[in-house]
Amino acid sequence: MIKFESVYLIRNNKEIFSNLNFSVQKNEKVLIQGKSGIGKTTLFKLLLGFEIIDKGRVSFNDLDIGKEHIKNIRSQIFYLSQDIDLKDGRVSDLLDEILEHNVLKNQDKGHFTDLLNFLDLSDKLLDQTIKELSGGERQRIGLLICFLLDRPVWLLDEPTSALDDIMKKKIVDYILDQEKTIILISHDNVWKKNNAVKIERWL
Amino acid sequence: MxxxxxxxxxxxxxxxxxxxxxxxxxxxxxxxxxxxxxxxxxxxxxxxxxxxxxxxxxxxxSPVLNTVYLLIMISIACQSIIRSSNLKVRLFFMPVFFSLLIPFTIILIFFNAVVVRIDNLFEAKYLIPIGGMLLGNCLRSIIIGLNNFYSGIKKDEKVYLYSISIFNSRIQALKPYFKESFLAAITPTIASMATIGLVSLPGMMTGQILGGSIPMVAIKYQIAIMFSIFYTEYFSTMLSVLFSLKVGFNELDVLNQNIFISKG
Structure with a gap:
């Protein structure tokens, strides 16, 4: 489903990828590990078209990442960035705006409430602004958006780093149980305990 | 007199x-x-x-000479706007030129034909001073608009890109930056319309009165000019952002880093 073929990328005179070959099958769950600065996040940015490779080919469902297909490709990928870079504003306004611009498969109000409960997010929190949230709350809002949008591919950059152990376990089990194609970047060992994950170690 | x-x-x-x-x-x-x-x-x-x-x-x-003079004025204004916005003249000249030219021409012709009702639309005495006043005022608002828009996105690039990924719509992702920069650009003019006459007597009015016009005539001109300035500013600022999007962003909606004048 996702393919990197002989990919080369140089940024600021630093070689980030040289002859990278990497692929992910449909509904596969891949955990990428490796020290920081090795280009894990850049991998996600390439898939979203935020960075452009110097040489090689990056494809999504056999479509090249480029002007022609980018809208289609982005509509299928949910990206949770490490710092959850949501623009500031009231959480509920942001959620409304997101729902207004995305067609949801499951528009059930009950589904929304279930997700809030599952993520331990209170109604009161929805009236706060993004800036007022703690790191853990922000992470859970990011995951809430992920589960709501329900896109087929999830790119998750440290999705559990700010959560407590109980919540971590709950979320890992939930995520790995989904019929989704998921690429993960995480230093949390809790992902490895599950056999559903294929581990990709970058040195 | x-x-x-x-x-x-x-x-x-x-x-x-x-x-x-x-x-x-x-x-x-x-x-x-x-x-x-x-x-x-x-x-x-x-x-x-x-x-x-x-x-x-x-x-x-001569209509031709007057028009050429105005076009030169617009070109100079254009360069000055782009430089003051810390952007590259080479890339932004065309978009900014047209975003000035279009509203400017429409308002100026309307001013001369419908408001003042002069026979020769290209009469130097009206065309050039009024044109200069409109341009001078637009300068400030377009600089604020362009500068806030592009530096805002540059500073906030992660958030902008994240919006792109969530909304999958460039317009939706750009909206907050456009809104913020546009308001910053036109708010001063709106505020100055509210206090004009109370605090300051505008230069044009002073000039007209000294030139021998009776105050009522000078004031009517001043009102007409304030309207014209506001409309020209409003549309040229908006267009300058819209027209420049094509050079400002690559085809995958990512901000082009090479549009800024590098400081150093």
Whole structure:
């Protein structure tokens, strides 16, 4: 489903990828590990078209990442960035705006409430602004958006780093149980305990 | 009837007050004497030249010449806007030029044809001073608009890109930056319309009254000019952002980093 073929990328005179070959099958769950600065996040940015490779080919469902297909490709990928870079504003306004611009498969109000409960997010929190949230709350809002949008591919950059152990376990089990194609970047060992994950170690 | 001519020597007498200014600057170690002098010299030279051009333009009063003069004025304004916005002139010239030209032409023709009802739409006496006033005011608002828009996105690039990924819509992701920069650009003019006459008497009105118009006529012109300035600013600022999107972003909606003038 996702393919990197002989990919080369140089940024600021630093070689980030040289002859990278990497692929992910449909509904596969891949955990990428490796020290920081090795280009894990850049991998996600390439898939979203935020960075452009110097040489090689990056494809999504056999479509090249480029002007022609980018809208289609982005509509299928949910990206949770490490710092959850949501623009500031009231959480509920942001959620409304997101729902207004995305067609949801499951528009059930009950589904929304279930997700809030599952993520331990209170109604009161929805009236706060993004800036007022703690790191853990922000992470859970990011995951809430992920589960709501329900896109087929999830790119998750440290999705559990700010959560407590109980919540971590709950979320890992939930995520790995989904019929989704998921690429993960995480230093949390809790992902490895599950056999559903294929581990990709970058040195 | 006209204002009384100023004797060159009496005009020069205004330099006298530079002496205490210089003295105080030096005592307070405000290192602006040099900049101040350059600015004063530029003002005197530029305005003298304009005086000579205008005499020339008014004498011939040729529609072609007047139009060419205005186009040159727009080009200069354009360069100055782009440079002050810390953007590259080469990339932004065309978009900014047209975003000035379109509203400017429409408003100027409307002003001359419908408001003042002069027969010769290209009459130098109206075309050039009014055109200059519109341009001068647009300069400020487009600079604020373009600068806030592009530097806002640059500063906030992660958030902008994240919005792209969530909304999958460039318009939706750009909206907050557009809104913020546009409001910053036109708010000062809206505010100045609210206080005009209470605090300050605008230069154009003063000039007209000195030139012999009765106050009521000067005020009517002033109202017409304020409307025109506001409309031109409003549309040229909006268009300058819209027209420049194509050079500002690559085809995958990512901000082009090479549009900024590198400082250093």
């Amino acid at each position: 006209g204002a009384q001519d100023l004797n060159l020597l009496s005009l020069m007498s205004l330099f006298i007050f530079l002496i205490p200014v210089f003295y105080i600057n030096r005592r307070l170690r405000l290192t602006i004497n040099k900049t101040m002098l350059t600015s004063i010299a530029r003002m005197c030279i530029q305005l003298s030249f304009v005086g000579v051009y205008l005499e020339f333009l008014f004498k011939f009063n």
